[in-house]
Amino acid sequence: MLREKVIQMLKDRGVELKEIAEIVYKLQSPFNPDLTMEECLESVERVMDKREVHHTVMTGIALDMAAENNALPEPLLTIIKNDEPLYGVDESLAVAIASIYGTIGFTSFGYLDKNKIGVMARLDDKNNGQVHCFLDDIIAGIASAASARLAHSRGNDIL
Amino acid sequence: MLREKVIQMLKDRGVELKEIAEIVYKLQSPFNPDLTMEECLESVERVMDKREVHHTVMTGIALDMAAENNALPEPLLTIIKNDEPLYGVDESLAVAIASIYGTIGFTSFGYLDKNKIGVMARLDDKNNGQVHCFLDDIIAGIASAASARLAHSRGNDIL
Amino acid sequence: MLREKVIQMLKDRGVELKEIAEIVYKLQSPFNPDLTMEECLESVERVMDKREVHHTVMTGIALDMAAENNALPEPLLTIIKNDEPLYGVDESLAVAIASIYGTIGFTSFGYLDKNKIGVMARLDDKNNGQVHCFLDDIIAGIASAASARLAHSRGNDIL
Amino acid sequence: MLREKVIQMLKDRGVELKEIAEIVYKLQSPFNPDLTMEECLESVERVMDKREVHHTVMTGIALDMAAENNALPEPLLTIIKNDEPLYGVDESLAVAIASIYGTIGFTSFGYLDKNKIGVMARLDDKNNGQVHCFLDDIIAGIASAASARLAHSRGNDIL
Numbered sequence: 001m002l003r004e005k006v007i008q009m010l011k012d013r014g015v016e017l018k019e020i021a022e023i024v025y026k027l028q029s030p031f032n033p034d035l036t037m038e039e040c041l042e043s044v045e046r047v048m049d050k051r052e053v054h055h056t057v058m059t060g061i062a063l064d065m066a067a068e069n070n071a072l073p074e075p076l077l078t079i080i081k082n083d084e085p086l087y088g089v090d091e092s093l094a095v096a097i098a099s100i101y102g103t104i105g106f107t108s109f110g111y112l113d114k115n116k117i118g119v120m121a122r123l124d125d126k127n128n129g130q131v132h133c134f135l136d137d138i139i140a141g142i143a144s145a146a147s148a149r150l151a152h153s154r155g156n157d158i159l
Numbered sequence: 160m161l162r163e164k165v166i167q168m169l170k171d172r173g174v175e176l177k178e179i180a181e182i183v184y185k186l187q188s189p190f191n192p193d194l195t196m197e198e199c200l201e202s203v204e205r206v207m208d209k210r211e212v213h214h215t216v217m218t219g220i221a222l223d224m225a226a227e228n229n230a231l232p233e234p235l236l237t238i239i240k241n242d243e244p245l246y247g248v249d250e251s252l253a254v255a256i257a258s259i260y261g262t263i264g265f266t267s268f269g270y271l272d273k274n275k276i277g278v279m280a281r282l283d284d285k286n287n288g289q290v291h292c293f294l295d296d297i298i299a300g301i302a303s304a305a306s307a308r309l310a311h312s313r314g315n316d317i318l
Numbered sequence: 319m320l321r322e323k324v325i326q327m328l329k330d331r332g333v334e335l336k337e338i339a340e341i342v343y344k345l346q347s348p349f350n351p352d353l354t355m356e357e358c359l360e361s362v363e364r365v366m367d368k369r370e371v372h373h374t375v376m377t378g379i380a381l382d383m384a385a386e387n388n389a390l391p392e393p394l395l396t397i398i399k400n401d402e403p404l405y406g407v408d409e410s411l412a413v414a415i416a417s418i419y420g421t422i423g424f425t426s427f428g429y430l431d432k433n434k435i436g437v438m439a440r441l442d443d444k445n446n447g448q449v450h451c452f453l454d455d456i457i458a459g460i461a462s463a464a465s466a467r468l469a470h471s472r473g474n475d476i477l
Numbered sequence: 478m479l480r481e482k483v484i485q486m487l488k489d490r491g492v493e494l495k496e497i498a499e500i501v502y503k504l505q506s507p508f509n510p511d512l513t514m515e516e517c518l519e520s521v522e523r524v525m526d527k528r529e530v531h532h533t534v535m536t537g538i539a540l541d542m543a544a545e546n547n548a549l550p551e552p553l554l555t556i557i558k559n560d561e562p563l564y565g566v567d568e569s570l571a572v573a574i575a576s577i578y579g580t581i582g583f584t585s586f587g588y589l590d591k592n593k594i595g596v597m598a599r600l601d602d603k604n605n606g607q608v609h610c611f612l613d614d615i616i617a618g619i620a621s622a623a624s625a626r627l628a629h630s631r632g633n634d635i636l
């Protein structure tokens with residue numbers, strides 16, 4: 001099944017769903033003191049049900065891996081290897097994930113981009129030959145969507 | 160001219176372009192140590208040339224003012240007065256401004272939403288009867304667009 | 319409940335969910351010859367479960383009604399009354415609805431904007447004193463989301 | 478210079494800017510009877526000045542070519558080769574181009590996706606071993622942006 005394949009791809013690139021859930025916990029626990037890690041992981045799991053997410057994860061990882069293998073034409077190869085700040089295609093892709101539960105996901109996404117937490121900080125280390133130009137934004141997108149989903153599900157339905 | 164009218168509307172709501180330029184300076188000066196306030200203000204002025212920005216500012220301020228005057232149907236009135244966290248229409252509108260110079264504007268936008276700087280912090284004060292549900296996001300959008308514009312204009316054109 | 323309130327608002331503005339379902343049927347039946355109107359209506363009902371949709375519908379209708387009552391400042395009043403082609407705030411709002419089931423919703427949204435079908439054509443008539451600058455786009459957004467949802471739910475889950 | 482490199486890449490993939498200008502002409506001439514092909518081409522040239530466009534074109538073509546060379550992991554390879562309707566990453570990328578002159582670009586983009594005109598129809602032919610999953614949407618994005626730019630530049634600046 002595609003869902004399981006995509007979760008395995010993330011693992012192969014060094015990312016466990018539990019680590020994404022930790023980001024969600026850090027984002028949401030200030031607003032929900034009784035929030036549990038289980039709820040965060042459950043929310044990440046629901047984001048991983050979405051076909052749009054599968055497609056985006058596969059595409060982003062394929063580009064990261066092609067860059068690692070020097071299998072992209074220049075100057076795109078150098079841009080992706082360096083995760084150039086002016087290159088915005090990674091953000092374009094990931095923001096589509098971040099907003100699957102509404103535009104309130106934008107906020108966390110931008111915040112995470114400036115404050116790389118947990119697994120995102122590890123991926124951001126450029127001294128190991130690995131390329132995660134797309135993956136870091138994708139993780140931010142998944143964590144933002146899972147946060148938005150939690151916020152909505154705990155929201156007052158009267159409003 | 161529409162441009163001048165919209166700048167006057169911002170002033171009437173308590174926001175000078177210079178204050179938006181100060182946000183841009185705080186966002187961009189860590190990356191560009193020789194950046195000047197003049198460049199930041201110039202970039203904000205260029206964002207204010209855009210018709211899309213005029214339309215969004217006018218619409219957002221009209222909604223804020225209608226809420227101040229209790230001239231919106233419930234429950235929308237209460238939602239906008241309280242700037243409810245789950246209400247995302249203000250973000251939807253403002254992110255369209257933030258991204259007029261490309262998706263790299265998303266990042267600053269989300270960051271500013273969590274770290275309200277300068278004039279944004281002042282607008283966020285809900286104890287004065289004023290409603291700035293839309294205006295705070297619009298200012299974040301203008302500042303993010305002006306930052307993205309600066310980043311692009313100082314970028315290495317080879318890449 | 320907010321959901322029922324919003325559906326009633328649409329009715330009060332002259333739009334039944336069944337009419338939105340008819341647009342969905344026209345969009346999707348060429349690809350799915352065995353599609354039924356019941357499935358289309360069911361899909362519209364699911365879109366109407368989303369809080370983001372409630373908020374956007376309420377905001378758009380509030381702006382349309384404020385324009386009908388001449389309760390907006392100029393030049394915004396004239397722009398919205400005329401549904402000016404260069405005014406894009408209505409599209410910004412509605413595209414957030416259109417993409418709640420992924421970016422494949424963009425396509426139908428743009429298509430409907432140029433080919434106003436059924437209830438959209440009726441709303442587009444500007445000779446009755448009513449203003450539907452936002453509502454026509456919102457209906458296109460709901461129909462596009464419901465179409466994307468149907469396409470996904472009938473899609474081959476292997477891919 | 479990157480701009481010239483990207484225009485050459487489009488040529489190498491079978492697309493001349495003049496052909497994109499023809500799409501713009503077909504979109505805009507019904508609204509502007511005195512519109513010339515020169516103006517349309519000029520507008521396409523201005524879109525091609527944007528770094529965001531360069532980055533997106535390079536990334537999309539790299540993915541199309543990797544698919545032609547069977548150099549992508551499955552199931553992504555098959556999805557891109559078949560330009561699967563439920564795959565929306567190509568739309569996500571291209572809509573960021575379509576909206577660089579504001580959200581009025583969304584409309585043409587969705588319309589072109591359903592009504593492939595001129596060079597887009599040629600690229601859509603899947604019987605020649607070539608893969609244009611991304612390129613067709615990118616062309617729609619460039620044409621939509623160029624149309625939005627023309628519409629804005631001919632618009633009444635009073636409103």
Ligand SMILES: [Ca+2]
Nearest residue numbers: 090133134137
């Ligand atoms: Ca990145």
Ligand SMILES: [Ca+2]
Nearest residue numbers: 249292293296
């Ligand atoms: Ca707000």
Ligand SMILES: [Ca+2]
Nearest residue numbers: 408451452455
């Ligand atoms: Ca409209």
Ligand SMILES: [Ca+2]
Nearest residue numbers: 567610611614
């Ligand atoms: Ca495509």
